[in-house]
Amino acid sequence: MYKLLIVDDEPLVQVGLKSMLNWNTLHIEICGIAGNGQEALDLIARLKPHIVIADIRMPVMSGLDLVRKCREQTGELPVFIMLTSYEEFEYAREALRYHVAEYLVKLELTPESLESAVKAAQIRVDTAIKKQDSSALFSKTEPTPAFDLQTLQDRFYIRLLNNLFENEEEFSRQSEELQICLNSPCYAAAHLELLSTDTSDTNAAQQLTLYNSTLQMFHKIMGKFFPCQIISLDLRYWAVIFSLDNTNDKETISFLRNAFRETAQMLHNYYNVTILAAVGRLLKQPENLSSSYRDAKQLSTQLTPKNPLLFFDELPKHQTLRNVFDMTLFREPLRKAFDEFDEDALHGVFLSIFDLFESSSPPYTQVMDAASNILHLTLTLLSDGADIATKIFSAEPDGYRSLYRQTSVNQIISYMEKLDSGLCHIFQEQKKDYKNHIVTNVKRYISAHIGEHLTLQNVADAFSISPNYLSQLFKKYNDTGFNEYCTQMKVEKAKQLLRNENQKVYEVSEALGFESAFYFSKVFKKATGMAPKDYQNHIL
Structure with a gap:
């Protein structure tokens, strides 16, 4: 998939561009939207889009200034398609000087002209990627750590709203690790x-x-x-x-x-x-x-x-409402179920909820809230939650949204029983792949944060899982343990940096998050058999 960023200071233009084409058929994912050039520059650094559609005239930083800075900082990628409300030769000449793929006038924009421009941009992306080393940051075949970070941030907010943090300390650690202010x-x-x-x-x-x-x-x-x-x-x-x-x-x-x-x-x-x-x-x-x-x-x-x-x-002070089902009663088993694909924990939650329904006879609104809570957790905490829910309720014309057609408590319970059965079956089928997927994403995270002090605790916090569980997964699905893997990656990165004769040992140590140059030298020598300076002299 190609990643596309839309940059325009007019919300209606942003929405119009999003809806003008069926982007999926063009193998394009809209990874973000920005309202000015500076905001776009920040998103480009974080999201690494392949194509940017940008207005030329914007507040804070113009589209042309954005292209200029990107060419200085990132080279040929991303490829730009420029939009303007003005058909003026000077704008077009300036835009083309920075090798933009197309220059389009908004008033003349049609789905056909936009699609043609996008296809031209895709050809340029393919050409640029072929020139780059296979490990380039703009690789279109591997999800980028920045995109993974956005997914993790979204899940953080879901956990926050549903009170799924164990304590304030866990909340603080995860918000800091995920760069949420x-x-x-x-x-x-x-x-x-x-x-x-x-x-x-x-x-x-x-x-x-x-x-x-x-x-x-x-x-x-x-x-x-x-x-x-x-x-x-x-x-x-x-x-x-x-x-x-x-x-x-x-x-x-x-x-x-x-x-x-x-x-x-x-x-x-x-x-x-x-x-x-x-x-x-x-x-x-x-x-x-x-x-x-x-x-x-x-x-x-x-x-x-x-x-x-x-x-x-x-609300009047005396007015009380009892329309919401208290899901905090099941915080721990819910965390375990969705974090670890644990079908037993999930089934236990459903059985406990059904027992509560039977013993307390809650009103329709509370039962509906319980069902929608678990549905929303499914859709948001699982990476392919919408596909999973759609598969479970594929027999319904409106899929998993058939929940909102249920008009009685018994109908909602039947819906929940089907959701319980379907999720447990999928958890059982996909548990191994899911766990391996966690390890793969953790490796990407380590690579993206290689310059930081990485610990089992802070990486586990970033993925909202326990340190013990992450340690177990790493040992099972990787050749080395977590700490050993981090050390290997830092040593390999250090070798790359030391190949530059201008790099000092202490600079490499600082760049990779070591507490001191002495400790870095000790780790490096243990892994390679020689001190960093000796290694640098040997290869240069």
Whole structure:
């Protein structure tokens, strides 16, 4: 797959480019969207796209400045397709001077002209990759560590909202390891539902496009008011984490209400969709966001198209809601089930939930919440969760979304029994491949962070698994243990750096995260039989 980055300061242009072509048929994955050149430059360094479609005139950094910096820093890749609202020779000449693949005028842009430009860019990508060493960062055959990091960050937020961290220390370690900064004065979580006026004539691919485009535009518009993190749950629901500057509840709620209304109105005008949003309590500690999210889900059952926005902090003090099923009762077995593909732990969770249903006779809303919680964990915590859920419910015309058609407690329980059986069967089938996949991704992570001080604990934190479990997996699916593998990789990287006669031993030591040049020399000599300086003299 080729990776594509879209760069434009107009949200409507961003959405239009995303929906103009069927990118999958072109073997293209849209890996990110940026609103200006500087933001794009940061994403290019992190995501390593093969192709960039960029506007020429943008705030902060223009498209031409972006191309210029990329040519200086990364060479021939990524390949650029430039867009402009102005058909001026000077722009075209400047763009072509930096060897862009195509120069397109927005007002004349058609699916045909865009597809032609993209295919031309793909040819240039293939040519550039052939020139590069097989280990180049822009390899299109191997997932990049940056992309893996984004996936791990998404899973972090899912765990946070569902209170799946064992303690505050684990939360802090993982947020630091995954480069997630949560230092705002105030936070809130929201639960949102997308209502489309008519989906009877739309197929699954069209529904997916509508959902993704809506989320993308929501993020861009709402992001102008507040920094926010979007967590996709399924093709109907999503969650949002807001980072807020004002700790005054009334002022913040008023600002949020105006932002929601403006955003929802633009989405309705553009896509003819309605957004229902419930916002949980405002709080200062991000590790407690699961409480705010729980509030939002409690409120969400009261939302209607005529009353599409509710705030938990505006509820009368005496009013209590009991619409949410408390999944924290099963935190440990759920962690074990989804982290380790443990079918026994997962089946135990289902059996315990069914026992609770039988003994307490919960209302329909709580039963539905329990089922949707496990479905959303399946879709988001498993790398191919959507495919797995689709396979389990392949007999249903609307697939796993058939959950929302169930109108009674017994129907929901039957749905959950099918989900339980299907997941356990797939866990049993794929456990070995999944574990091997973890080790492969850990190796990629080590390679991407080779200049850091790597420990079993911090790498395990990055993958949300226990250190003991990672150690066991490494020994089983690798020729060496974790620490030995890290040492081997650092020594191999040190050899590469020492081939440069200008590199000093202490500089190599610092570059690879060793605590001192003395310790680095000791490790290097033990692995190679000679000191770093002797090795450098020997090969030069």
